Structure formats: C-alpha cells, structure tokens
Amino acid sequence: MTARILDGNALAQTLRADFKKRAEALATRGNRPGLAVILVGEDAASQVYVRNKVNACVQAGFHSEKLTYAPDVEARVVLAKIAELNADPRIHGILVQLPLPKHFDVDAVLKAISPEKDVDGFHAENVGALMQGHPRFIPCTPYGIMQFLADAGIDLKGKEAVVLGRSNIVGKPMAMLLMQASATVTVCHSQTRDLAFHTRRADVLVAALGKARFVTADMVKPGAVVIDVGINRLPDGKLCGDVDFGPVSAIASAITPVPGGVGPMTITMLLANTLEAAEREAR
Numbered sequence: 001m002t003a004r005i006l007d008g009n010a011l012a013q014t015l016r017a018d019f020k021k022r023a024e025a026l027a028t029r030g031n032r033p034g035l036a037v038i039l040v041g042e043d044a045a046s047q048v049y050v051r052n053k054v055n056a057c058v059q060a061g062f063h064s065e066k067l068t069y070a071p072d073v074e075a076r077v078v079l080a081k082i083a084e085l086n087a088d089p090r091i092h093g094i095l096v097q098l099p100l101p102k103h104f105d106v107d108a109v110l111k112a113i114s115p116e117k118d119v120d121g122f123h124a125e126n127v128g129a130l131m132q133g134h135p136r137f138i139p140c141t142p143y144g145i146m147q148f149l150a151d152a153g154i155d156l157k158g159k160e161a162v163v164l165g166r167s168n169i170v171g172k173p174m175a176m177l178l179m180q181a182s183a184t185v186t187v188c189h190s191q192t193r194d195l196a197f198h199t200r201r202a203d204v205l206v207a208a209l210g211k212a213r214f215v216t217a218d219m220v221k222p223g224a225v226v227i228d229v230g231i232n233r234l235p236d237g238k239l240c241g242d243v244d245f246g247p248v249s250a251i252a253s254a255i256t257p258v259p260g261g262v263g264p265m266t267i268t269m270l271l272a273n274t275l276e277a278a279e280r281e282a283r
C-alpha cells in the first residue's frame with residue numbers, strides 16, 4: 001500500500017479562501033476580524049512564526065497588530081497591553097507567542113487574556129470548556145488535525161487512536177478531541193513502557209514528540225492513518241517530522257508530510273478561531 005498524502009497546503013488554501021469571504025462579509029458590517037500577536041524577545045523561530053501568522057491575517061483580509069518587546073521588558077508592561085487589547089473592539093483574538101523569557105510567569109500571562117479572545121485556546125476556562133465537550137476555542141494544532149481527518153473522510157468512531165506526546169498544546173487536547181469523536185484513545189509519553197506495542201495497534205496514530213523520524217515502519221499498523229506533528233531540524237538544515245516518512249508512507253493508508261502537513265493547518269485554524277470570535281461577537 002502507498003499512503004494517500006494529506007496535503008496541508010491545499011486544504012489550508014481552500015479553508016482560507018472561505019475565511020476571506022466571511023471576513024469581508026463581517027467587514028462590510030463594521031466587524032472586520034482582528035488578531036493581535038505579542039512577541040517578546042528575539043528568538044529566531046518565534047519571529048518566523050509571528051511573521052507567518054501576521055501575513056496569513058493580512059492575506060485573509062483580517063486586521064492584524066504585531067506588538068514586539070525587548071527580551072528584558074517588565075511583565076507588567078505586557079500585562080497592561082493585554083488589558084488594553086482585551087477592551088479593544090477591533091481585536092477579536094490575542095496571541096502571546098511562546099516561549100516567553102524566563103522572568104515571565106507564563107500562566108499569569110495566559111490567564112490575563114480574556115477567555116473570549118483566547119484564540120490559542122490555552123486559558124484554563126477554555127481548556128475546561130473543551131474538556132466538558134463544548135469548546136469555545138480549540139487549540140489550533142489539534143483543531144487542524146481534526147479538519148484533516150474530516151476532510152479525508154476518516155470516520156473515527158470505534159477506531160483505536162494513539163497519541164504520542166501529552167503536552168498542553170498538542171497531545172492532551174488532541175486526545176480529548178479524538179475521544180469526543182468516539183475513538184478509543186491511548187496517550188503515550190516518555191515514561192510509556194513498550195511504546196511500539198501501543199503504536200502497532202493504532203488505526204490513527206498522531207506523533208507529537210519532537211523527535212526526528214522516531215516513528216519507524218515497524219511501529220505502524222499497515223493501513224493506519226499517520227499524522228505527523230513534529231517539526232525537527234536535521235544537521236543539514238532540512239526540516240523533518242517525528243515519522244520516518246518514506247518507509248511509513250509505504251504501509252500507511254494516509255499520512256501528513258513535513259513540511260506541508262500539519263504546519264499550514266495550524267496557522268489556518270488560528271484564522272478560524274479569530275474569525276469565529278468575530279462572528280460570535282457580530283451575532
């Protein structure tokens with residue numbers, strides 16, 4: 001079997017074209033969706049992520065604001081800006097790019113964002129709402145993966161789903177969404193004994209570890225759907241995922257590539273969350 005490649009760029013393009021129309025419809029009623037992105041420090045990867053997010057907003061016809069601060073900025077300055085943005089009617093989504101410098105209390109910063117504008121879905125209130133099955137904002141990466149699975153017509157009901165990784169950003173919300181879609185979910189992490197025992201049972205395998213080419217073909221059930229979240233830089237500078245793409249794509253039924261898979265969908269779902277917030281407000 002050769003796996004169907006789930007093309008994140010193509011799906012992202014289709015969704016963004018729809019978002020652009022919806023943003024214009026809102027703009028004509030004076031409610032153009034608006035996203036504020038806060039970047040503290042000079043981390044090179046964070047700068048690229050923020051630039052991509054702002055560009056995606058502009059291309060979709062959203063209002064966007066980028067607020068940058070020196071690495072030694074006092075936390076109270078950033079918290080004051082968040083309070084200002086919480087009250088700004090042009091802004092429907094606020095995102096603080098992580099990681100923050102060490103002198104920041106990350107939980108306090110995430111808590112300061114109004115839950116109604118928390119488009120990353122990291123505020124405890126939104127995490128709780130997701131857990132209870134009536135999410136306000138779904139964290140962008142797992143939200144994008146659910147879109148992928150729906151678009152590919154993959155029915156999750158009764159399927160064995162295995163998630164590698166238990167982070168708040170990817171693994172935990174991913175597991176919750178798969179469970180809510182009636183899959184039987186196993187979450188693995190660095191303390192899991194005999195990881196391959198679990199992965200070989202997976203009809204749907206989501207790899208979010210941050211370990212280059214960790215998932216090899218012998219760990220994958222033939223015909224499985226494999227979602228690769230990992231972004232790893234190889235010594236030659238190239239990007240690769242957590243899955244050994246070539247050999248795994250020879251036995252899987254569907255697979256996401258890296259780059260061009262989950263990555264473009266993550267930014268797309270940030271737009272989706274911002275748009276949904278603006279539409280909710282305009283109702």
Ligand code: NDP
Pocket residue numbers: 141164165166167168169170171188189190191192195208209210211229230231232262263264266267
């Ligand atoms: P974290 O580092 O927060 O979490 C990694 C998880 O993997 C942890 O739960 C850890 O277990 C687990 N893990 C690490 N090593 C092993 C191992 N050998 N065996 C089993 N489990 C292991 O990462 P994130 O969740 O934030 O991100 C994961 C990857 O996804 C990264 O490569 C990141 O760059 C990428 N990413 C990509 C996005 C995209 O848009 N494509 C978006 C977000 C992330 P434990 O909890 O026990 O430590």
